[in-house]
Amino acid sequence: MQLLFETFRDKINSFIESEKSKIVSDKNYSQSDIIQIKNSFEQFLETNYKRKVNINAFFTDNFFKEVKKVIKAFDDNGIKITTECIDIIKDNLPTFVYYSDYGNLDSEIYLPHVIDNFNRTDLGEKERAKARSLKVLFEFVKLSPEQILELGKEALPIRVIEHTTDHYGRKTKTGEHIEEAKDKDIEEESRNKKERGILLQSASTTLTQDFASWWKQGKYIFDFQADGNHFRIWVSDDKRPERIELEGRSKGLQWFFSFFLVFLVESKDSHSNCILLLDEPGISLHPVAQMDLIAFFNSLANENQLIYTTHSPFLVSTNNLSGVHAMYIGDNGESVVSSDLRANKKISEKSIYPIHAAIGITVSDTLLIGCQPVLVEGVSDQIYLQQIKKYVLAEGKYKNDKEVVFIPTGGVKGMSPVVKILLGREDNLPYVIMDSDKPGKDKIKQLHNGLYAEEKEKVIPVSEFIGEGEFEIEDLMPLDELARIFAKQYRRVNSEDEFDYLYDKNAPIVNQMEAFAKNNGYTLTEGWKVDLAKEFQRNFERIVTRCGDDVKERWLKLIEKVTS
Template sequence: MQLIKYKVHKFRSIKGTDWIDIDQWACFVGVNESGKTNLLLPLWRFNPADNATKIDLLHDYPRDEFSEINGEKSERLDEPFIEVLFNISASEVETFENYYSERTIATEDDTASTENSEGEEDAKREPEKYGITNYLLIKKDYNGNFYIHLANENGEQMSPDIDSDVTNEVFKKICQHIPKFVYYSEYGNLDSDLYLPHVKDNLNRITELTDKERMKARTLKILFSHLKLDPDEIMELGSENYPNNNPAQKTPEKIKEESRKKQERYAKLDSAATKLTKEFREWWNQGNYIFSFNADGNYFRIFVSDSERPEKIELESRSKGLQWFFSFFLVFLAESEDNHKNCILLLDEPGLSLHPNAQSDLILFFNQLSNKNQLLYTTHLPFLVDHNNLDKVKAVYSENGLTQSSNDLGKADKERKAIQPVNAAIGITAAHSLLVGCDIVIVEGVSDQFYLTMIKNHLISKGEFQPKKEMVFIPVGGAKGVKPVVSIIQGTKGELPYTLLDSDQTGKQFQKSLNSGFYSKEKNKVIETDTFTGKEGSEIEDLFPIDRMVDSFDRIFRPDDDIEVEDFDSEKPIIPQLEEFAENAGITLELGWKVEISKKIKQRFDGDVPDEIEKQWIKLFETLK
């Protein structure tokens, strides 16, 4: 089951969000106190890998409505606080087909002579009307109950909820296959000096601890359980008894016995540390770290050394970044193994203490992790925003004191505060490109960047394009933004970058302006889409098959009027045609709608491209090279 999207209702600072689209990974960006954490916690509460994690009404229910909950039987607790849409496999689809088929037969037998006045039973006898799909909509309420429905890809409910009776094998099977969610924040970082009696006490009452202490105790529990270390045994193996409080009176037999026990303790700790070192090295390859454990009476200490610093240093004295990686590694290792191997990772403000270079490495590491586990994380750090995948960035902002989230970065942020890290990331990338000698291509908008980055990666993977340098596409917010950015780049690099413009009326005007100004001596570096699409007045979208554009438009806007590819002229630019269709169908196309189309195209791109289109792509990138 793959997470496709989710929405939150009445959870902490959230009273209701729109659907939040999730790909293999997603990044939530916003200022402090915008509520980023409150978008991760509902998912964790939805199906936590850590069984000790429970819904906490006192902290999770919106505080301004808390007084309206009248006991455990309150109707308010029956309201779902989260809805999650999953994509399921073909075998699971077959399970539901069988379920509804059997349910139909049983209903026909039991109610042959009975007719419900509201037609409910008739509906149950017609499973085909639900349209068995590859999507499941699962809701959860504050009582911990799941409600499972068939749905379409937009999250629209297409069936009554599947019987939740404990004898229903289908319901139980679904619940068993819902992915587990692993949540981690800075609060779980381990100390290097542990007093074992306190460790033992915290592990015995982990559910009673406050959030921060519980997170740390959770990491401790994982450390000891994963490495098969027992605090009681470590203390017992290191204990010493002095007759009459006089060490000199200890017998040779007692000395030998205690010596062997301490050797056994050393062997256990050394074996556990060796195992941990090996596993950490396979997981994080940014340093050759060696862990060692030391037990002294009731104290347990964690030391770290590496090739550059061979001396053993307490974990707490090493960098905050290493402490974060080590603690997160333990939680990830324990809560994602075995039956949790396909869990979904939720990381709250990761890498706060990392150097910018290490934060950039962390993005690469996240990409690596997301190959096997979907990953969602929050940040306000520009170095943790992947400018090449802005379609995966979600803006989080506060509106009248309530948390909101949007897949559309431009629409979400009128004051430009929430997405400041995104703007900074683009600026940093541009500056970095200037310093390290990347080839820069100026494009009008974010959608152009999405499309061209996708095309570049496709051509490189097929061996059709082999750039000498990394090629970076810098969006400048429309044709009007080209001049100031070009002037900066020209002043820094001493040469003009390629600029790709749409061939619509605005693009033509700015092409003429640039050719008579900055580019008067290098007009070949101002290129337009008409050159490659073979259409007059084309835009970047015309570099893609028209059926993909129409399909993506249909999936996003779901018009009441049927929309067919045959209704569009493939010889003309597609954007004006879609705008005309939207106007006739009464669909309002808000600012940023073309970015949403580009996201959908990128999400569904499978590498299958008509030869004619691929030749256009090759021609374009040969020009840019």
Template sequence: MELNGFSVSEFRSIKYSNWIEADKVTALIGTNESGKTNILVPLWKFNPASEGEIDQILDFPRSKYNEFRSLKEKPKFIKVKFILNESESKKISELTNMDYTKFNELICEMDYDLNRSISFPLSKIDRSTDKLKILELLKNTLSSIENTEASKQEESMRDEINKLLNEIINIINSDDKKYIMRADLRIYYDKLGKISLEKAVKTSLIKPLFEKLLEDIYSILFELNKQNPEDIKEVKDFIFSHLPSFVYYSNYGNLDSEIYLPHVIANLKRTDLGPKEAAKARTLKVLFEFVRLSPEEIHELGKEIINGRPPQNQSEIDEIAKRKKERDILLQSASTELTQKFRDWWKQGEYRFRFQADGDHFRIWVSDDNRPEDIELEGRSTGLQWFLSFFLVFLVESKKSHLNSILLLDEPGLSLHPLAQKDLALFFENLAKTNQLLYTTHSPFLIDTDKLDRVRSVYINDDGYTEVSPDLRASQNKTQQQRSIFPVHAALGLSVSDTLLLGCIPIIIEGQSDQNYLTIIKNLLINHKKINPMKEIVFLPAGGVKGIKALLPIITGTSEELPFVIVDSDGPGLKQYKDLIEGIYNSENEKVIQIGSLTTIQNAEVEDLFPHKLLADTFDKSFRAFDVYASDLINNDEAIINQLEKFAQSQNIHLETPGWKVVLSKNVKSRILNKPDLIDPNTEFFSKWIELFSKIVE
């Protein structure tokens, strides 16, 4: 089961977060106090691997605390969407007798009383049936009975059947609706069922015709009366037992090198700890679970007393020594296990850990090849302290189910060196192969500029509530949201620096959606051996066509070589193209590429380099309408974006401008990455792509 997205409402500083799509790795960026933590915590509390209880004082919105506290039915605060795998869908199919493809999507909601509800958006049972289908059944039966010879004994029965069938047909025809509701069909069925067939002779041909009609209507009613899947106990039990657990970790839980056992024992029993103290106590709890000894046991095994007094003979002295030896062996075993498992995760050094207990104190010592002597954990980097603490929480709380756990990391690696933060970002990518991950940050070193589609902006809206948006440009007219995406701008600046330092091929493009599409094209061409670039190709979004000139001086500041620029062939793109080739690119026109040079489509944009059917189908899945689909109406000879916007307007589908294009590009990218053969390499599209990149790659 994979997390697809979620929304938070009426939780702490959040009135409604907006819908937040989730990737394998999702970054939530924002300033301090923007509410990033308040986005992660509800997910954790939805299905925590450990702890995560609702705290009304902390979790209710302060302005509504009195109202919510007095409500008999507490409001829902989290809505989560999962994508089920095939085996899960087929299991629900077995429990419901319905097509398994109807159970691909799952929606779960939870209220403050921990009541969960589920629904399957694709499996809604229609409580109505096609009017023409019922009319056909009735008319065919009526015609057959009218044309069937009846015995004298059956004449009155036949007349009664024909009269009622005509009556029902007239009632149905008088209604303008194209469907018949279940309740109305039941009334017709009951009326037909009251006709007595006692006068039918043994060789009657009318009776089986009429009984067949009743059977057919009953079969339709049976389908209409099916229980909603979400109301079936076995389905709910299966879903709730297979939900991913959420592991939450914040910096507050970092371990200290020296742990005073009496203090730990007391804190683990307390229920009145503040958030920071509770986080620390939680990490200590998982530490001792990993050691497989409670702090009480470690403390007791280290005491040099017997029955509350000092040892009085050799036998008692030996007993104390035996207990200490047992404790040392247990701690040595746990130290070895931690060292081995940690090496599989952390690649910045071959660390060795040693646990030591001495009287009232428990210590963690660290050594490595560069510093072979034992040094207290606190004497090593705070980054190592953070990672070890997070590692223990994840390892212990997720236990054997860690492959089905989703990680929620609040400001991870805040104390790490920038290079280590970059390593941490790479670590996230590897970890995401087995565990989805969402993290909050304001560090540009933890943002991958090649995957900006996975970044979400967290900010305070004009009413003082926390909101989330996938659009990294919409903030430019809102001060708070603009501040929230500063890490993205900084990350892009770092990407530009890397480009200059590492000798990459920089290409300036208009925006994030272009980056997604061009990254797909680059990867597909390389995978199919259509291009073989000797340098890394880096796409740098300018934040819109107006930002291109602002980005140029940064790239050309240390090099006289002008970068490539790709612009759309819509109005603003053509104007920018003209300005560039008549200005700074006057002698290097070939480095400014307009999309219209690759296609005959008027006002073409990057999206027009892809099959329109693919984009329209993805649009239908992303912005679902009711009975009409964009994929049935698109014209391959017109710009696809204009067509989709007109379609949305005709169907009253609200599209966030310009964010919807980013969402669409991200979903197209995801579909192609999951199924690369969606586009045949022998089609005209590959030819256009090769033509485009041949202008760039020598």
């Protein structure tokens, strides 16, 4: 009896610990999440201890009663917020900082004017933006405009007035003469200017090194020069070694220079813990430089939450489609922001054009910067494979010197045209990853008999990594996590059954999802697979910690295959 008791206890403890490990401490759980936890316990008891009255009673008294209270709390509308709670909420509301003008700097700066503007509050918008950019420039390179001005003072000749004083103390001018600067003043001037030159050189080197880590469109060298009351910024680069004043450089470089200074300095200072709102950043940048700007945004996001608007497809990161929202005008004239990129197609068609373009822009990426293209059928495939690449990179197992770009072709029909586009620019067939369903197998056969007759190994069916069956890209993912995401979206809508408890791990999961929806009267919306992939992407950091070694091995083999 004692042995049986210990067996029950160990099994129950093991199950509880397993369920606890799935709970993320910093996640906000919804009512459906709590119901899912409750259902897991019910399923466990039903399967193992259906007739054990004492065990069921124990869980009812010590677990289910409390969980039901939590579930019921979601439905109660009578929650009252005290004045104290409201004050706490107000105190913790985030601060928003909005920018649309980043204050491009002039190449020649009059220091007395700068010092005066730093202390003024009546400047116009343009002058205020320039003053802010200058202030952070001097702060960033650890220079003081007052110090630079003071060190630049010259030892000038002195005008001496001669006069006499009568017995009443009244002074009368009798003459004047010019005295040349004294040797000690000239020596002090020389020391000061030498010190100023060292400070400016050090500041120039600091800016050049830090700027190079962010701006990838050429190696720029900055040179600060002070001449009396004037401060100048000169720029040269590896292609044009002659120095040119900052104003003579491209508008894109001027914009990024000012943007770089303002946000790199202020995000760690006055913008600390603020949410930054940027309106159309980088519109004067070259398209490739706009893509570099995304990396700079990712850095800023370590200190501040960042929200920006854009019409440019080059500023839509295909690595973070889950963070992209469409904005358009609603039926009543109101502004609508939606994470559903297919919402209200007629109205939002123009709004989401940059997203559609960004998804296809990777074709031009391969032409512009020599990436290695890999064709896939759809956007959902692209999202999953990008996460696979992300994992392999993070593990240090990515060995290719080229960036792999996954290009969705809009289904099997789009494969051949996109292959021909790429083949027209590079005499090298791209890899193709195909689902192993019937349309995929038919297309593989067609490609083997045509364009890929001599390079059949470049057409890769998903079944190569899983085994025979109508498998799709989704089947390369951890199926329990994918099933849980799908079940969460349709939990107990028309059925008491849960998909994540019913699905067969050895069968293609997409087919099972579609059959489950049909059998239970669910309507899968257009693009539901993309929504599933985006939810997977949002939770990838958590999911990857739970993946089995078998799944990770498949991922590694796939990346090795397309980079060999």
